[in-house]
Amino acid sequence: AQSVTQLGSHVSVSEGALVLLRCNYSSSVPPYLFWYVQYPNQGLQLLLKYTTGATLVKGINGFEAEFKKSETSFHLTKPSAHMSDAAEYFCAVSLDTGRRALTFGSGTRLQVQP
């Protein structure tokens, strides 16, 4: 069975600082990896995803993530945090099985301090 671990349920950074949100996965087959963002009282929207090909994936709002198979990681980064980045971020994995659904991590709430 696959699983997703997000280290740190809360991360606080200063505006303009680097954002690093960690995600590790376990899977016996090649995974497809996703990062979603949830703003307060809203549904989830896709930030970026890795399926095949280039391991460095760029997403919306200046975020990017790198798939590292040897480390089973898919950490999310942004060089300079903005106040509008404050939200909850979820890492998720999709496997080539009949269910075709996502398995989510527990989420990381990002706070951006002025």
Place this chain on the structure above:
Amino acid sequence: IAGITQAPTSQILAAGRRMTLRCTQDMRHNAMYWYRQDLGLGLRLIHYSNTAGTTGKGEVPDGYSVSRANTDDFPLTLASAVPSQTSVYFCASSEGRFTDTQYFGPGTRLTVL
């Protein structure tokens, strides 16, 4: 384009009552999903449907049922609500491949007393 709509937005329900959460998509997606979101647990899959006429169980299906009579609608029914079903419920849809983006509705906040 509305995407995915869910109703109601929120509901307070007495334990033992029956409740149906509605979900409609206008993207003609093949696959639809129901997740529940609980603090510290992320989102967990309740039921899914890969195509109209088929459904399957997710991680936490007990106490819930679904139907998929057509492409657009995917209602979730709680036959006899219990307090542990207090949660935020999200419906999602995708074209149905493993690499596809899932699109989420705005959620239904359900409180069972």
